[in-house]
Amino acid sequence: MTEPLRTVQVIRYVTPLREGGSLPAIVEANDGFLYALKFRGAGQGVKALIAELIAGEIARALGLRIPEIVFAYLDPILSRTEPDEEIQDLLKASGGLNLGLHFLSGAITFDPLVTTIDATLASQIVWLDCLVTNVDRTARNTNMLMWHKELWLIDHGASLYFHHSSQNWQEQSQRPFVQIKEHVLLPYASALEEVDTIARQILTPERIRSIVALVPDEWLAIEPSVETVGEQRQIYTQFLEARIAASEVFVKEAQHARKALI
Template sequence: MIDDIQLQLRTVQVIRYVTPLREGGSLPAIAEADDGFLYVLKFRGAGQGVKALIAELIGGEIARAVGLKVPELVFAELDSAFGRTEPDEEIQDLLKASVGLNMALHYLSGAITFDPTVSTIAPDLASKIVWLDCLLTNVDRTPRNTNMLMWHKELWLIDHGASLYFHHSWHNWEEQAKRPFVQVKDHVLLPQASEIDKVDAAFRLILTPERIRNIVALIPDEWLISGSSHESPEEHRQVYIEFLTSRISSSEIFVKEAQHARKSLI
């Protein structure tokens, strides 16, 4: 489990663009940082912009808080001079639009994409991941795109950028916080998730309001400033906190939806 008192992310400087990961719609890339490590770099100038980075940060750190395996998340600083020699015009435009603070995940060298037809996941672990994705309203953990890796015979979670879709509009977020997650019916691990009740009780104890507040506090101010909004970064943070704490306190709603969806599969 994480230590709330010491909760913080490192910041690295990107020094070399290695290769694009073109299977991702937002053109993430493998890049080298000044600490000598390789990272999967998620760009603020891509498709959904900083909202995807915020979802990545919140989703990844909540997953880590409940004991699931997630590659280390770091803030990745991109200099304005970076990428000027990049010959691909699309990539060069993306780099120019991403100057400043981006999000990166430690690159798990040699990891392979999780394949449900090859690897069997235990009910406890499957239930934990399904519960997490119901909380985050993560629509992107399907058989078609599992967003999980097998590395050293362990399951690792990646890519939470499609989570928290309420923040793309902000409309009725209080109501959305208490809605069931109907897309759980498409979750790749739902057939194995037979212990969601047990997981629910445990995770509600772990994800206290204080812990959620400390995770949300990690979001940089510059990611929370919107040109069309008059709210301060702190006001935006408070919405994330209230959305998540409300959703956790009413978790029986999404738990019942997941159990109902599972019964229709088995």
């Protein structure tokens, strides 16, 4: 149900995108395109890449605009041509499969004061971020771009934060997403119940399994864990299935937070 991702070879580090723990950068690949690359050797490591992949492909399944996501193979030998020691260390630590998003050249940061988003689209994005517990779509950092007069979503590495915690994932799957009160689009999200009905029909267990199946085994095996690769994959699947089944919980939380705003 979900198309496999392409794999490209990184041939050149172009420029860092911004400061921060994840240290993303623009790179050129052997297919001639530029990508915003998330490095496995930076910040939260492969878990940020796993969150980026799963949340991004869920968004795509819901019909939202996401730049193409690719696996990007990086040979650490590229570090030899970089004069910056921090970048050298990053490239050395990121050998193997990384994650790239097609670079939207000329895109500008979404500004809610400039661009009006309709209630359905705003509700879809709020619903998505509640599902995947994305804490990073605030007025300070919208992680949305306007490109060719259309809204595109980027940067979901801060999603699925349950996987950074030793707390019980079953319990976390049932919790309301209280951080939604900071969401930049919450004031416009007046169609959450309608969106919830449609999204639950789209995100069937089969669809969720096919998205989680995209995560490479090596990303699940890279960090010490009491679970096997298969068990870790199953946890992601079950977490999302349980959260979708209990979506009424996070929808009500979002509606309550919206009422407090308006």
